Amino acid sequence: MRRRFPALVIAGALALALVGCSANTEAAGPASDTITIVDHTGNEVAIPADIQRVAIDEIPLASTYVAYQEGSAPYLVGMSDAVVRSLEDTVVADIAPEILDVDSGYYDNGELNVESLLNLDPDVVFYNANNTGHAELFAAAGIPAVGFSTSGDPTTVYQDWLRLLEDVFQEPGKMDEVIARGTEMIDAAAARTEGLADDAEQSVLIIFNYSSGTLRVAGETPFFGYYWLETINADNAAVGAQGGLAAVTAEQVLAWDPDVILIGGSGQAGITPEQMLSNTVDGLDLSALRAVQEGRVFSNDLGMWSWFTPNPDAPLIADWLGKVLYPSRFDDVDLIAETRDYYQDVYGVELSRDQADSIYQGLFADE
Incomplete structure (x- = not known):
């Protein structure tokens, strides 16, 4: 049986950076106007001790920010237009509608305009640590x-x-x-x-996006989809597909013939299960695929964010994957009740049963 690799082994460097992040947060003094933290680049960053204006650049941090702020979006003054538009279809927009009213004008045709960002007078900007140019x-x-x-x-x-937001806002x-x-x-x-026989492990293809005739799937390179399949003990059907978001052809998908899609x-995917099932x-x-013929094509409506990318709905995603891939092992999991309870405790919002059910596109309505 394929061995699963612990997240701390796979992402050891990131974990070490985070240890440093928590251990090296230090105030410059009781009367100082700034504090120094260590961010995920490993660099020390001096930021205001009293943050009142926050801009988010490029990263899908907004839903996690709302989770951290217990169901609201205080201090947030700017995000990119693409992120704001994506948030319109998420539950986070219902939880904290003010998040849709932030300024998004500091991007010109998708490009960062620093002068426009300066006009927002941000105390701090949160950005993608991999974007050294920004x-x-x-x-x-x-x-x-x-x-x-x-x-x-x-999942981590x-x-x-x-944890990094704890450092930023001095709330360890x-x-x-x-x-x-x-x-x-x-x-x-x-x-x-755990303990699945090799022939019981489901072969799964994760489709991230279909646009302009190009199909992108979770490839064999460690990326978001890769880790989710490792977590739930499923085989990645995309054998030989290189890259975390691999561009593949219909012929390749037909050759892989996954158990589940x-x-x-x-x-955000540009394609729905209904479209695939009705060809x-x-x-x-892809009508010749077993997964299509057997109706084993699944998706979800957006909860806090697109569910295969980092977001605070991750614990619910794990059980959703389990229920669609290995239903007999998750038949006692009431995912609708679990979702309502999780949203109440973590985000401070009371979902109706219909709202929770809609996230799963009615898949568990009869349970």
């Missing part, structure tokens, strides 16, 4: 910038983001219960799939 622009403009890593296992990356331990709960839920889901969150996807005929 980091240099922020430094040149004198804007304190904190890098958040988007690399590694999405959102936790890393929460604030997310202890949320992180402990999430870890317990994900570990419990993973434990349910999982499609990225509604609205109405323009330019893509």
Whole structure:
């Protein structure tokens, strides 16, 4: 049976950086106007001690930010237009509608305009730690910038983001219960799939996006989809596909013939299970696949964010994957009740049963 690799082994460098992040947060003094933290680039960053204005550049941090702020989006003054538009279809927009009203004008045709960002007078900007180009622009403009890593296992990356937010806002331990709960839920889901015979492990193809005739799937390179399949003990059907987001042909998919197809969150994937099952996807005929013929094509409407990328819904994603891939091992999991309870405790929002059910596109309505 294929061995699963612990997240701390796979993303060891990131974990070490985070240890440093927590251990090296230090105030410049009781009366200081700044503090110094270590972000996910490993660099020391001086930021205001009293943060009142936050901009988020490029990274899908907004839903985790709302989770950290217990169901609201205080201090947030700017995000890219693409992120704001994507948030319109998420539950986070219902939880914290003010997040849709932030300024998005500091991007011109998708390009960062630092002068426009300066007009927002941000105390700090949160950015993708991998984007060194933007980091240099922020430094040149004198804007304190904190890098958040988007690399590694999405079952823990959102936790890393929460910990770094603790450092930024000088609230050590604030997310202890949320992180402990999430870890317990994900570990419990993973434990349910241990001991599977090799021929019982499901062959799964994760489709992230279909656009302009190009199909992108979770390849064999460690990336978000890769880690999710490792967590739930499933085989990646995309054998030989290189890259975390691998461009593949219909002929390759037909040759792989997966047991199950999982499609990225509604609205962002450019393709739905209904279209695939009815063979109405323009330019893509996958009707010969066993997964299509047996109706084993699944997706979800957006919860807090697209579910295969880092976001604080991760503990629910683990059980959703378990229920669609190994239903007999998860038949006692009431995912609708679990989702309502999780949203109440973590985000401070009371979902109706219909709202919770809609996230799963009615898949568990009869349970």
